[in-house]
Amino acid sequence: MSTIPAKEYLDSLGMFGIKPGLEATAELMRRAGNPERDLKFIHIAGTNGKGSVGAMLECALRSAGFNTGFYSSPHLVDIRERFRVNGRAVSQADFETYAAELAEAARRTTGHDFRFTYFEFTTVLAALIFARAGVDVVIWETGMGGRLDSTNVVTPIATVITNIALDHQKFLGETLEKIAWEKGGIIKPAVPLFYGEMPEEARQVLLDRARSLGSAPTGPAPAPTGKVSYRLNNRSALQEFEFEGRRIRLPLLGAMQRANFRIVYQVLKFMESRFGLDLNRALDGLENVRWPARCQRLNERLFIDGGHNPDGLAALKTALNEALPGEKFTVVYAGFCDKDVENSLRLIYPLAAEFLFVPLHESDRPSYTGEALCEIAGRIGETPCHAVPNALLAVNHALGNPERKVLVAGSLYLAGEVLAAMADRRAVLDLV
DSSP states (O other), X not given: OOOSOHHHHHHHHGGGOOOOOSHHHHHHHHHTTOGGGGOOEEEEEOSSOHHHHHHHHHHHHHHTTOOEEEEOSSOSSOGGGGEEETTEEOOHHHHHHHHHHHHHHHTOXXXXXXXXXXXXXXXXXXXXXXXXXXXXEEEEEOSSOSTTSGGGGSOOSEEEEOOOOSOXXXXXXXXXXXXXXXXXXXXXXXXXXXXXXXXXXXXXXXHHHHHHTTOOEEOOOOOOEEEEEEEEOSSOEXXXXXXXXXXXXXXSOSHHHHHHHHHHHHHHHHHHHHHOOOHHHHHHHGGGOOOTTSSEEOSSSEEEOOOOSHHHHHHHHHHHHHHSTTOOEEEEEOOBTTSOHHHHHHHHGGGEEEEEEOOOOXXXXXXXXXXXXXXXXXXXXXXXXXXXXXXXXXXXXXXXXXXXXXXXXXXXXXXXXXXXXXXXXXXXXXXX
């Protein structure tokens, strides 16, 4: 057994960065005894909405009596968030035990020389954790792309692609068609495909691949009818709407989440027909779904969102305009240099009474300085902008004005910084 602590070993893998391809992950799975072969996966890809769709599916399945595993990324405050069993982050003891076991396998001399990346290692670790826990279904979220994503070493019972928008163009291609082709790489022969709303050129790429593989494609369910209502409490928010004669209560805000629900519903119908899911229990369970940093109301005045590209920020703007029409916020914002920050800011500019721009403290990935973001915002309009050295200082300063609500947005890493300092840690780790 390894004598190197799991966190230290995992941190040492960060130097190998992003390495698209499946060979190393497949090799590490083999060294771990191929735990993925004992599991049933619902594999999820998409530009935005993967985590929210995954959280809804996990909660619905768990509510209907299934034992669930949920692998997601990135984490917000603790790596154990990536590995949830029945909604709870894996225990520290189990994490240390299984990570040490896998680290030993990773260092084993086999004649095949591999340097595993952080994500390759965590992907195999997730399969090992879920196999040992004996879960019934694993919600299995891609990291980036699909075709060459480490998660694509499994054969799922269902494939989900939430939407297609421009993001990660350096790795996935400069057009929607190319990005759709990469994400569509998770579609497997004869495994049903469930997809959400997306531009027609992207949808056609997915349909062509699905049909060529004999994978029956199913689009989103019809849109909910009638008026959407909101209930906002001090630390929670809930939207309600009518769908096929029943009242759906969803603690995730905005039209984007209703679009995500329409995908989830189709997957649940499949699970009902194939695996005996109690659909009524599953849908009722959605009232309890939680997914931190997705238009999350942390308290009466503070909202936190991890949207990091124009598509995600557009969804955030729509959600807040629905829930709090006309509200203006002090916006605490940060962005990585490889993101389309200017167009993202244009989208949320109407929400801002003031911007506080901060850097992200992520050593191996450059972010914009507060001053650079002020310059970008100055090209858009005349809303007051200030550069602040760090996120916590900016949020505390913003909360000092009792007349205005505060919105943290621009990156999941920024959301994680704020949640780590201001939220109940257990409320981030566990979804129950």
